[in-house]
Structures are given as C-alpha cells and as structure tokens.
Amino acid sequence: MKQNYKKNQQINLYPMRQPSQVMKLERLGSFHQTRLSFTRQLINELKSNKTQFEISKWDIDNNGFGNAVIKTIFNNSIFSLVVFCHSINDEERSDRVIAEKWDMTFSLFKGVPSNIELDKMSKNLKIQELGRHLSKQLTLSRANKSVRIFRKVLDALSNGKQPSKLDINNIGYLVRTTAVYGNGKFGIGDFSFDSSKSVLNKPFQAEMLTVYLIRYFSIELINFLAEKKGGKKSVKLSNKISRHLGVGNATGLGMAPFLINHQELIHKWINTRETAISRVLSIKSINKNTQKQIINYIEQGYRYTSQWNVDDLTQANRIKNLNLDLKNIINCNELLNLLNKNYPLKSLNDYFKNKICIETEEILHSIFIEPFPDIIDDLTNQMGSVEKKSVVVGYNVKEIIEIIKENYKWALSIDVNSSDENYFFWYTSQAKLEPRIGVTNKDDGYEKQLPFDISHQVQKALKILIKLPKKMTASEAMINHPEIRNIVRRIIINKTSPYSEIQDNLVGKQMRPIDLLRCKLSFFGASKYDPKSDLWTRITLFQGAPLPHQLQEENSCDWLFPYLSDA
Amino acid sequence: MLTVSLNEVYSETYKALRSVGIEWGLAKDCANLSKWLVNHDYYFLGSVLKTADLYKEKKLSTSIKENNLNKPLTSALMGLLLVEYVSANKILWKGYLHNPKFLLASMGLIAQEQNISLVLKNSKNSIIAYTNNQKLYVDTKIFNNLTGYFFLETYEFNNNCNPLSLVQNQRLEVSKINKKCWDRLSSMAFETYVPESEASKSGAGY
Numbered sequence: 001m002k003q004n005y006k007k008n009q010q011i012n013l014y015p016m017r018q019p020s021q022v023m024k025l026e027r028l029g030s031f032h033q034t035r036l037s038f039t040r041q042l043i044n045e046l047k048s049n050k051t052q053f054e055i056s057k058w059d060i061d062n063n064g065f066g067n068a069v070i071k072t073i074f075n076n077s078i079f080s081l082v083v084f085c086h087s088i089n090d091e092e093r094s095d096r097v098i099a100e101k102w103d104m105t106f107s108l109f110k111g112v113p114s115n116i117e118l119d120k121m122s123k124n125l126k127i128q129e130l131g132r133h134l135s136k137q138l139t140l141s142r143a144n145k146s147v148r149i150f151r152k153v154l155d156a157l158s159n160g161k162q163p164s165k166l167d168i169n170n171i172g173y174l175v176r177t178t179a180v181y182g183n184g185k186f187g188i189g190d191f192s193f194d195s196s197k198s199v200l201n202k203p204f205q206a207e208m209l210t211v212y213l214i215r216y217f218s219i220e221l222i223n224f225l226a227e228k229k230g231g232k233k234s235v236k237l238s239n240k241i242s243r244h245l246g247v248g249n250a251t252g253l254g255m256a257p258f259l260i261n262h263q264e265l266i267h268k269w270i271n272t273r274e275t276a277i278s279r280v281l282s283i284k285s286i287n288k289n290t291q292k293q294i295i296n297y298i299e300q301g302y303r304y305t306s307q308w309n310v311d312d313l314t315q316a317n318r319i320k321n322l323n324l325d326l327k328n329i330i331n332c333n334e335l336l337n338l339l340n341k342n343y344p345l346k347s348l349n350d351y352f353k354n355k356i357c358i359e360t361e362e363i364l365h366s367i368f369i370e371p372f373p374d375i376i377d378d379l380t381n382q383m384g385s386v387e388k389k390s391v392v393v394g395y396n397v398k399e400i401i402e403i404i405k406e407n408y409k410w411a412l413s414i415d416v417n418s419s420d421e422n423y424f425f426w427y428t429s430q431a432k433l434e435p436r437i438g439v440t441n442k443d444d445g446y447e448k449q450l451p452f453d454i455s456h457q458v459q460k461a462l463k464i465l466i467k468l469p470k471k472m473t474a475s476e477a478m479i480n481h482p483e484i485r486n487i488v489r490r491i492i493i494n495k496t497s498p499y500s501e502i503q504d505n506l507v508g509k510q511m512r513p514i515d516l517l518r519c520k521l522s523f524f525g526a527s528k529y530d531p532k533s534d535l536w537t538r539i540t541l542f543q544g545a546p547l548p549h550q551l552q553e554e555n556s557c558d559w560l561f562p563y564l565s566d567a
Numbered sequence: 568m569l570t571v572s573l574n575e576v577y578s579e580t581y582k583a584l585r586s587v588g589i590e591w592g593l594a595k596d597c598a599n600l601s602k603w604l605v606n607h608d609y610y611f612l613g614s615v616l617k618t619a620d621l622y623k624e625k626k627l628s629t630s631i632k633e634n635n636l637n638k639p640l641t642s643a644l645m646g647l648l649l650v651e652y653v654s655a656n657k658i659l660w661k662g663y664l665h666n667p668k669f670l671l672a673s674m675g676l677i678a679q680e681q682n683i684s685l686v687l688k689n690s691k692n693s694i695i696a697y698t699n700n701q702k703l704y705v706d707t708k709i710f711n712n713l714t715g716y717f718f719l720e721t722y723e724f725n726n727n728c729n730p731l732s733l734v735q736n737q738r739l740e741v742s743k744i745n746k747k748c749w750d751r752l753s754s755m756a757f758e759t760y761v762p763e764s765e766a767s768k769s770g771a772g773y
Contacts, residue, residue, distance in 0.1 A: 132570075184573055186575075190572050389596075389680065390647055390673075393681065429763055478651075479645070479649065482648070485590060485592025485596075486590065486591040
C-alpha cells in the first residue's frame with residue numbers, strides 16, 4: 001500500500017548538515033546522482049508533459065554522413081535538435097576541447113529551423129566556437145563516435161546479432177560529447193532572455209535535452225547504418241541494450257570555475273540537496289513497501305558499483321570500498337530492524353555513519369531520497385537562481401568581520417604564506433579560452449590568474465577591515481577600498497547563502513580539481529565517473545534512462561543506478 | 568554590424584576591463600551595468616572602450632571625494648558602488664560624473680533588486696532620474712550622457728514628484744554592435760588569456 005509521506009512529513013526537520021561539513025572538496029567529490037539531478041528532472045518533465053518526438057528530417061547517407069532534425073513538442077513549445085554528421089579521419093578524432101573536427105555537431109534550436117537557418121547552421125555548426133551562431137539556438141555541441149565500440153556494434157547488428165553486453169557495459173555509450181555550450185556562448189540565445197516563459201526554465205534543462213536527443217540520435221543512427229550495411233539480415237539494438245546506452249562526455253577544467261563564479265546558484269543546489277536529506281531523515285516511519293524499496297536500491301547500488309570499472313587507481317579503490325560497504329549493509333542483520341524503528345532512515349544513517357566511507361555516505365543519501373517523490377520533487381523548483389548584481393546594503397564593517405570570523409574560519413586557518421598553499425593558480429588559456437591550472441613559479445601566466453584564491457582574499461580584506469571604524473557601512477568600506485569589492489560581495493552573499501563557498505584552498509597543493517567536476521556532474525546526473533587524471537574525467541549521461549518510446553511506461557523514471565544484467 | 572548575446576557582452580566587458588588592470592569587483596560591476604544598458608536599449612560598447620582608455624591614461628577618478636571636470640568619477644566602474652554607498656549611508660553625494668548613463672543603470676539595478684528610492688539631479692538642480700517601486704524613471708528631454716556635475720541622494724517618494732518616462736526593460740538581444748569596436752573589446756579580453764603551454768594541455772582529453 002502506498003504511504004502518503006507528504007502528510008506524515010515532520011514539522012520539526014532533522015537539522016541540515018553544516019556548510020563546514022558539506023562544502024569540503026573531498027565530500028563534494030563523493031556526490032552521486034539523485035532524483036534532484038538535472039537529467040532526472042528532465043525525464044520527469046518529458047514524461048509528465050507527454051512530450052512527442054519526431055524525426056522530421058533524415059538526410060543521412062549510407063556512410064552515416066549528412067543532416068538530420070529531431071523535433072520535440074514539449075508543453076506546446078517546439079525544440080529541434082539539428083544534427084550534422086561529418087567525415088573525419090581517425091587521427092582527427094580527439095576528446096580535447098581544442099579539437100577542430102568532430103564526427104557530429106549539434107544544436108538545440110527553438111522552434112523548427114527554416115532552410116535558410118539550416119543553411120547557416122551547416123556552415124557554422126561544424127566549426128563550433130569559431131562560428132557565429134543564431135539566437136534561436138539554445139545550445140551548441142559536438143560528439144565523436146566511440147572508436148572502442150561503434151564499429152563493433154555496427155558489425156554485430158548488421159550481421160543479425162546483438163553486441164556483447166560486456167562491451168556495452170564497459171563503454172556505456174556510442175558517442176561521446178566534448179562540450180555542450182549554452183546560455184549565450186558564441187552568439188546563441190541567452191537563457192535569461194525569457195526563462196520565465198520557457199518550459200526549459202530550470203537549470204541546465206536545455207543542455208540536458210540536447211544530450212538526451214543526441215543519445216536518441218546515436219541509437220537511431222546505428223540502427224539505420226546496420227540496416228544499410230546488413231540489409232535483411234540486420235537487426236536493431238534491443239530495447240534493453242539501447243536503454244543501457246547513454247552519452248559519454250569528457251569533462252575537464254572548463255567546468256570547475258562555474259562552482260566558484262555562481263555562488264548563489266551553487267548554494268541553491270547544495271541547499272536543496274541538504275534539505276531533501278533532512279526531510280527524509282525526519283520521516284518517522286516507513287511501511288513495508290518503502291522498506292523493500294530502500295533495500296532494493298541498496299542492492300541496485302551494489303550491482304551498479306560492481307559494474308563500475310575504471311583504470312584510475314584512486315577511484316578504483318574508492319569504488320572497491322563503496323562496493324564492500326554496500327555489501328556489508330545488505331548483509332547486516334540489523335538492516336530490517338533499523339528500517340522498522342522510529343525515524344528509520346536517520347537510524348540507518350547513524351548506525352553506519354562511522355563504519356562506511358564518504359562515497360558510501362553520499363550514495364546512501366541518493367538512495368534515501370529516491371523513494372519519496374511526494375516530499376522531494378517540489379524542491380526542484382528551488383534550484384534556479386537570479387543572481388543579484390548589486391551588493392546588499394545594510395551591513396557595517398563590524399558585521400562583515402563577524403561573518404568572516406564565523407563563516408570563513410576555514411579560510412583564516414590557511415597559512416597563505418606557505419608555498420604549498422600557493423601551489424596552483426587558475427587562468428584562462430588562449431586555446432579555446434578554457435580554464436586551466438598552472439603551478440606557481442613554474443608555469444607562465446601567474447600574473448593573469450583568476451581570483452580563485454578565496455582564502456587569501458579573505459585574509460587580505462580582514463586586514464583592511466579591522467583598521468576601519470566598526471560602524472562604517474560595508475558600502476563605504478568598499479568605495480574607499482575597491483580592491484576588496486570582489487571578496488566583500490562574496491562574504492555578504494555567503495551570509496544568506498551559506499553553501500555558496502567551497503571551504504578548501506583552491507590554489508593549495510592538496511586541491512584536486514576532479515572533486516569540483518564530480519560535484520557539478522552529480523547535479524547533472526552523471527554516472528560511471530571514470531577519472532583519467534586529477535584534471536578530467538569521462539562520464540556517462542542518461543545511461544539507464546527510458547528512451548522516448550518508453551517514457552510513458554510504468555516506473556520509467558526509476559533509473560537511479562544503471563545496470564545491465566549478464567554483462 | 569554584429570549580433571552578440573548578453574552573456575557575451577558580460578564576459579567580454581569583464582575581461583577587457585581586467586586587461587587594463589581594473590579591480591575584479593569593478594570590472595564585474597561594469598560588465599553587469601553594460602548588460603543592463605543593452606537590455607534597456609542603450610549603447611554601451613563605445614563607452615566601455617572609452618572608459619578603458621581614459622582609465623589607462625589616469626584621466627578618470629575612482630574617488631567619490633576627489634573628482635573634477637577634468638578628472639570626473641567614472642560611473643561605468645564606480646556607479647554601482649556609488650548608489651550602494653548613497654543608499655547605505657543615506658547621504659547626499661555631489662560631484663562630477665563621467666558617462667552618467669552607467670549611473671542610471673546602477674540606479675535601475677539597485678531599485679529592481681533592493682527597492683531603494685534614489686533621485687539624481689543635474690547642476691541646475693533639475694531631476695534627471697529617480698527610482699520608485701523598483702522602477703527607474705528618466706527625464707529623457709534633459710538627460711544626456713555628457714560629463715557634468717550631479718547630485719545623488721535617497722528620497723521618500725511622494726505623488727508630487729514630476730512624472731518622468733519609465734525606462735522599460737526592452738529584453739533586447741544586442742544588435743547593431745559595431746564589429747570594429749567589438750573586435751577591439753575582444754582583443755582586449757584576449758590579453759587576459761595565457762598562451763597554450765604544456766600545463767594548459769593537461770585538461771580534458773589528454
């Protein structure tokens with residue numbers, strides 16, 4: 001029997017975790033997908049809006065080159081994925097953002113493009129960042145075929161066979177994107193332009209729709225090519241295998257500054273996630289059916305982590321510990337007792353807290369949130385933010401100092417004169433304007449560094465502020481000392497948005513950029529993180545998500561942990 | 568002529584100003600004000616370039632106290648700080664302003680975001696603009712963007728205030744950007760980038 005958790009929701013919520021606990025790189029770098037993630041939100045929206053999909057143009061030749069348009073009718077708005085497939089040599093195929101040729105280029109277009117617009121896009125999409133794009137374009141993207149699997153799958157299908165499940169699981173996608181640009185880049189439309197009216201008004205929904213349609217296209221393409229190659233003996237990819245195929249993505253440092261530059265937005269994301277955790281930990285009791293669901297998700301998590309194979313030794317070790325922790329939880333004799341207790345999820349959480357690694361703590365949070373759409377899904381409306389351009393007036397110097405001493409203890413504790421705490425600097429590379437990190441006193445560009453040395457700036461500002469009259473307004477302090485404007489703005493934002501600041505030194509030797517990427521990617525809904533160094537990772541998006549024709553099936557939105565049996 | 572997005576206006580302005588050594592916080596303010604101007608159908612590009620040039624030549628003041636006709640306070644860089652300062656301290660500020668349309672943008676932003684009522688008067692004590700109920704009103708007949716002496720203060724709105732023209736948010740995409748000027752802004756922004764090196768090659772894909 002379905003229990004109505006909305007009615008049972010506790011008035012006194014379990015306290016949310018403090019920013020000092022959550023906003024550490026190690027923990028942020030352990031986050032997993034949740035039902036709040038943007039891919040999950042998109043699938044829920046597509047389902048509830050009964051979105052229609054139509055391949056309105058398919059001008060692809062027998063070699064897989066040409067142009068296609070996939071139209072979606074989403075809540076009375078039309079969006080079209082415009083695709084161009086190009087012929088490139090194997091040696092030109094690169095995951096690097098600075099590549100200049102790709103197997104496929106894409107754009108999500110608002111409405112249906114005219115022939116003139118398609119013609120313009122045919123010239124500009126293939127050169128991506130070097131082109132000038134139309135304001136009706138909402139995104140800009142490109143992808144390469146996975147050389148490890150694309151031909152293998154094509155050969156199998158054209159010979160009437162399904163591809164090896166082991167290969168499918170090991171790779172997880174047919175194509176891998178190397179960038180998905182949105183929000184006004186290179187002339188495409190600004191999201192803020194009419195976001196209040198747009199059906200894609202939640203964060204990153206246009207980008208996620210783009211990737212979802214790329215996934216759909218990649219499956220349609222391989223089926224089409226298999227038929228062209230194998231004729232009557234060919235078969236289509238099975239639904240089961242198709243569903244286990246996502247879209248790969250190679251993600252590097254380009255993504256990291258977003259978390260630092262968009263304080264209010266990051267606060268909203270983390271605050272929403274922490275609120276969700278707090279809400280489920282406050283549930284007083286759960287029925288047998290929900291208990292079963294929780295156990296089922298832990299088992300799914302165990303199976304998912306068993307199929308999560310990476311070369312990176314650090315991550316492989318973390319996955320091993322996570323897998324072992326989940327196995328121990330499943331085998332724990334106390335598990336059912338804990339779920340039968342008052343405040344069952346809190347009990348389970350407390351019981352295992354000191355027995356499991358951080359990765360497991362965070363995957364359990366994803367699991368705890370999953371069965372409770374009634375009390376969680378409304379939170380997705382709180383994940384967007386219109387960031388203030390002005391600095392809130394009304395603070396005085398004394399109050400700013402108090403915020404620093406209270407909220408920035410972590411920054412004050414850093415020895416900013418130590419070489420280890422000045423080990424890295426962040427800069428923008430001339431090559432496609434990508435953010436990069438350099439080593440201080442070794443690499444060029446220190447004088448052009450980006451202002452990500454937050455702890456250093458806080459300490460400098462404090463030295464200035466303590467010399468000023470306590471009652472002086474913060475505005476007066478800033479107008480007399482414009483050099484502290486940037487950091488005082490951050491400090492004031494942090495007062496009301498406490499999850500807005502990563503509480504580690506982002507230029508210190510211990511900093512691993514991969515943790516920043518992992519945090520953001522978890523909100524995107526990525527799975528199978530596959531770090532290739534501390535600086536970049538491959539991931540999969542939409543693996544396990546329903547295909548367009550499966551959206552209206554029962555439980556179609558239940559895809560927390562992608563898993564392929566017999567793989 | 569070139570069409571650029573609001574996001575491009577923001578990011579290119581921000582970086583271009585950094586290339587002449589303007590503080591991060593001020594460069595960000597000016598980038599946001601430029602976006603506001605675009606959204607409200609005002610030109611911004613020539614003014615930003617001029618501001619950068621004059622700043623480099625030390626012909627603009629960033630001091631609210633020390634400014635004059637020859638070295639006026641730059642409202643492109645200091646406008647937002649100035650309206651915050653006047654709002655927070657509830658004082659009358661008077662002085663010479665360069666590019667006062669950026670002050671209008673600042674008044675518009677603080678009105679919209681913090682609902683603060685401000686009034687701007689010219690040297691003849693005529694009201695040029697005021698904010699009320701989160702909106703900006705401007706006397707389009709007497710406002711021009713020339714350097715001049717101005718008074719800025721907070722005020723209590725009453726119905727006796729002369730009704731001025733409401734500055735509407737046009738929600739415009741940027742169009743009719745002069746390509747030559749834009750190229751100059753972009754080349755200034757480019758100066759903030761670092762040439763590719765072995766270190767920079769350590770990102771995604773390697």
